[in-house]
Amino acid sequence: MSLWKAELKRVLKTRCVRILLPVALFLSVLMAYFPVSFVTYTYLDDKGQEVTITGLDAIQMKKENRKDFSGVITPELLSKALFQYQETEKAYGDINDPDFSLDIYNQNIYPLGPLIMRMREVYVDPKTGAAREASELSSEDAMGFYEQCPVHLKELMKMEQTDYPSAQQIADTLFEKVTFPYEYYPGYDSNALEYVGLCIFLLILICTFIASTVFTADYQTGADDIIRCTRYGKLHLAAVKISSALLIFTVTFAVCIGVFTLISNTAFGWECRNTSLQIIESSVCLTALNLGQVQNLVILAGFLTLLSTVSFTLFLSSKCRSNTTAIGLSIVFLVAPSFLYMFFGGEVTKWIRCLLPSGGTGMSNSFFYTLISFEFLHLGDASFLPGQIMLIAAAIEVPLFLLLTVISYCRHISK
Amino acid sequence: MKLCIEHLTKNFQDKKAVEDVSLRITPGVWGLLGANGAGKTTLIRMIAGILVPSSGRITYDGIDIRDLGESYRSIFGYLPQEFGFYPEFTVKDYLEYMAALKGLSRQKTREKIDLLLDTLSLSDVRKKRIVKLSGGMKRRVGIAQALLNDPEVLILDEPTSGLDPGERVRFRNLLSEFAQDRIVLISTHIVSDVEYIATCNAIMKDGGITAEGTTEELVLEMKGRVWNGIIPDTDLLKYERENRIVNLRNEAGHKISVRYISDEPVLPCSVPASPRLEDLYLWLFPQDTRREEDMKHEFMES
Numbered sequence: 001m002s003l004w005k006a007e008l009k010r011v012l013k014t015r016c017v018r019i020l021l022p023v024a025l026f027l028s029v030l031m032a033y034f035p036v037s038f039v040t041y042t043y044l045d046d047k048g049q050e051v052t053i054t055g056l057d058a059i060q061m062k063k064e065n066r067k068d069f070s071g072v073i074t075p076e077l078l079s080k081a082l083f084q085y086q087e088t089e090k091a092y093g094d095i096n097d098p099d100f101s102l103d104i105y106n107q108n109i110y111p112l113g114p115l116i117m118r119m120r121e122v123y124v125d126p127k128t129g130a131a132r133e134a135s136e137l138s139s140e141d142a143m144g145f146y147e148q149c150p151v152h153l154k155e156l157m158k159m160e161q162t163d164y165p166s167a168q169q170i171a172d173t174l175f176e177k178v179t180f181p182y183e184y185y186p187g188y189d190s191n192a193l194e195y196v197g198l199c200i201f202l203l204i205l206i207c208t209f210i211a212s213t214v215f216t217a218d219y220q221t222g223a224d225d226i227i228r229c230t231r232y233g234k235l236h237l238a239a240v241k242i243s244s245a246l247l248i249f250t251v252t253f254a255v256c257i258g259v260f261t262l263i264s265n266t267a268f269g270w271e272c273r274n275t276s277l278q279i280i281e282s283s284v285c286l287t288a289l290n291l292g293q294v295q296n297l298v299i300l301a302g303f304l305t306l307l308s309t310v311s312f313t314l315f316l317s318s319k320c321r322s323n324t325t326a327i328g329l330s331i332v333f334l335v336a337p338s339f340l341y342m343f344f345g346g347e348v349t350k351w352i353r354c355l356l357p358s359g360g361t362g363m364s365n366s367f368f369y370t371l372i373s374f375e376f377l378h379l380g381d382a383s384f385l386p387g388q389i390m391l392i393a394a395a396i397e398v399p400l401f402l403l404l405t406v407i408s409y410c411r412h413i414s415k
Numbered sequence: 416m417k418l419c420i421e422h423l424t425k426n427f428q429d430k431k432a433v434e435d436v437s438l439r440i441t442p443g444v445w446g447l448l449g450a451n452g453a454g455k456t457t458l459i460r461m462i463a464g465i466l467v468p469s470s471g472r473i474t475y476d477g478i479d480i481r482d483l484g485e486s487y488r489s490i491f492g493y494l495p496q497e498f499g500f501y502p503e504f505t506v507k508d509y510l511e512y513m514a515a516l517k518g519l520s521r522q523k524t525r526e527k528i529d530l531l532l533d534t535l536s537l538s539d540v541r542k543k544r545i546v547k548l549s550g551g552m553k554r555r556v557g558i559a560q561a562l563l564n565d566p567e568v569l570i571l572d573e574p575t576s577g578l579d580p581g582e583r584v585r586f587r588n589l590l591s592e593f594a595q596d597r598i599v600l601i602s603t604h605i606v607s608d609v610e611y612i613a614t615c616n617a618i619m620k621d622g623g624i625t626a627e628g629t630t631e632e633l634v635l636e637m638k639g640r641v642w643n644g645i646i647p648d649t650d651l652l653k654y655e656r657e658n659r660i661v662n663l664r665n666e667a668g669h670k671i672s673v674r675y676i677s678d679e680p681v682l683p684c685s686v687p688a689s690p691r692l693e694d695l696y697l698w699l700f701p702q703d704t705r706r707e708e709d710m711k712h713e714f715m716e717s
Contacts, residue, residue: 002524006515013503222499226560229463230516231489237516413467 003232008244014217017210021252024206028256031199032263035192041065044103056267059187063269066111066186073182073279078119079142081112085134114184118283119145122152129159145283146180153284160374167376167383177288184279188272188291192264193280196295197366199260200302204309204361205334207249211313212330213323214245215409220322224412238409242314242402249310250303257299265295281372294371301367301391305360308394309334311401312357318408338362350377354389357397367391416442416476418462418568418598423471425457432457434622435471444594446609447602448692449619450700455602456496458619459572462600463493475568489518492566496573498557502546506537506556509545510563517564524563531559534589550577558586562593569599575608587612606693616692618699625699630692637676637690637698644673644682654682661697 011017041058045051053061069081088108089095095109120131123141141148153175154168161167218224227233232240265273273292278285289297313330320326337353341362353359354377360367370387377384418440425433433454449455460466462473464480464487473480480487500509507528514524532538535555540548545556554577561569571590575583590599591612601609609616616633618626626633641661646654648669654660658681661674674688675681676698 002521003515003518006512009508010501010504010512013508014501015503217501218499221501222495222497223501225460225463225465225495225497225499226493226513226557227516228465229488229491229493230513231485231518231564232516233488234485236485413465 003236004240004244007237007240008247011210011214011244011248016213017248020206020210021248024203024252024256025259027202027206028199028260029263031195031202032260032267035189035195035264036267038191039189042102043106050102059189059268063187065106066113069111069115070184070186073115073184073276075143075145075181078115078145079139081115082119082134082137082139082142084108085112085116089135114186114279118182118279122148122283124152124155126155149178149180149278149283150175153286156284156374161376161383164376164378164381164383166381167378170376170383170385171286171374174286174288175284178278178285179276179288182276182279183274183290185269185271185275188268188275188280190280192268193291193294193298193368195264196257196260196298197302197361197368198363199257200299200305201361201363201366203253203256204302204306204358205331207252207306207310208313208330208334209327211245211249211310212317212326214241214314215317215405215412216320216323216326219320219412228412234410235406238318238406241409242405245310245314246307249306253303253306257302261295261299277372285372286374287371289371294368297371298366298368301360301387301394304391304394304398305358305367308357308397308401309361311398311405315401315405315408318405318412334358335362337365341365347378350375350386351379351389354386355393357394357401360390360394416567416596416598418600419474419477420458420462421472421474423458423461423473424469425454425461425466426469431622433461433468436619436622436624437471438617438624438627440598440600441615442594442596442598443614444590444609444612445598445600446613446616447600447619448604448606448609448616448696449602450604453619454622455604455619456572457622459570459600459602460495462568462570463491463495464488489564490567492561492564492569494557494561494571494574496576498553500545500553500556503544505542505544506532506548507541509556510559513560514563519564527563527565528559531562535559536585551579551582554578555582567597569593569597570602571600572602573604574601575603575605583608604696606691606696610692618696620699626695633695634690634692637694639687640676640678640698641688641690641694642675642677642680642682642685643688644675644680644685645670646673646682647671658682659697659701661694 036059037055039058039062040052040054041061042050042052069077088104092101092104094100095105116134119137119142120134122145123132123137124130125132153171157168157171218227227237273290273295275291277287277289277291277294280291287294312333316329317326320329333356337356337359340349340353341364353365367387367390370385370390375386377386377389420436420438423433423436424431436458447455457466461468475483475487504512510528511524514527519527532541535558537552537555537559540552545553548556554574558574561571575586578586587608593599603609610630613630615629617624626636645666648671651671654673659676661676664672666672673682676694
């Protein structure tokens, strides 16, 4: 226990940790603030001047504006929304016309926005994939929205996964678990969900940086020579170094993500967590969760990715002889999934992306995106959900790389 | 209590750093003498368990130190040639950290740190960061950490580098006192560090042990080979080129008193001198003597 405390004290005293941990907290606040600041709302004031508000005021205004079309989205409410939309178009003309009155838009169209969009989405032309105009939809279409959702999913999966009936089968099975009717609590911005992923990526980047020198710093300074000759300087110390590093990363992650979610959810409104993912992203999203559950799952997956990434980084640290090499390699492996996503395609690359320890995090390829995409991994005729593969791989990699780290540290021979 | 080195060899690719070394180290201060590159540090790192021998083994009380593992490390103290530490640590932080690694209780840690800081005159800098200390002070911190667990086997690689003459004397006395019923092995190329305190010496050259014994036994090898002579200062360069001169002293009347090593007297007015361990060292490592002489010349010329 005294060694554990001493190691914890040592790590927390290092300059790099003392700088990076506050930076992590600051970035979490910033990442939570950005999506709030992106929200804008434009209206006409008493003098007929256009006024654009942002941030919390805009969120409040949106909530107020859409309150009549929120809560449980029944077919009747969808029908009412469609009716109001079509009546407005009849009375005031094409809403896409640049001269369309902003006041009328805010009053009659803006509150219906998400509901109209979801209806248009499920009634696309199955042959061309083109969305139908809201003016072409009927009250019957609105009333049959929830029956149309699985039909649309089948059509979509036929297009997306033409050669893989197994993927189509999985999609159908997953969508059967989605509960109807959907719920919608206005105010939440889809950017906020993406920023959870971005915040996790930055936290993993910082933790990776810290983890990469846990062992190499001792090798590089020569401190390892003395330490290795002490009673607890081998297996015991390896275990202590690993556990204290993991504790620091866990606490950092918990505090930073805690602060992030507190700021984000308070700004957007905690009730928004009950909104169905399908209202925000796609009517036929395969993930049967609401926003709050998605947020929780993304955070848990992020934590698992953090553990697998730092476990791998600790292993690299136990292998490399210099801090520069360890930091360089760790960062390369951290960004490798994003790099592969941006510059390489193909089935093998997709598998590698998901299997890498940092597969669950990235700029545009994180675990969150697997929840809202219709992409599958394939092995022969079998299909797999990328998100599940990421989690399984990470769960295996954590103990594997930690064990390899201990072995590598104990067997390390200094020059 | 006995540390046995049995036919120890260490190869680095095609270079043999240590070759078939055997030593039976008993309690007391042992001096491991040798020029730079003789293989002392490699041998010591193998004794410390940091390097794995290519062949041969090291036993402590008959058991291979690799099999002893933690129990060997718990009675072991080590100060390497290059003392690595954590830059953010103060002296106290570092010693507490090392005490935890050595498995000392909180009470024992406090007592031991206070005692060692006092003994090694480090009390005033206990809250100072190690990185801010002078070379000698850093070395003393290194010595303190090696002594924290009262090791039965204490290995010190070039322990006095950076220490001033006063500190060297205090350090030698400390070790003499400490070495009662303990094995203390000091690797050095500074003969005076071990000459008067070592119960036994081993001299390493080209990876092997060339001589082993007490200072008196080893010095006996030099009997009849060390001379004192008087030469005119104008002939110094000539004599230096032809003889192995240990040291020089200016005398009155442009004369120089010279201590030199030779099988027979070759300088004018030569009389036999009592041999010392340093003479043996210079006899065994003539290259080092030459190098030191070159340095002496450069110094005199400047």
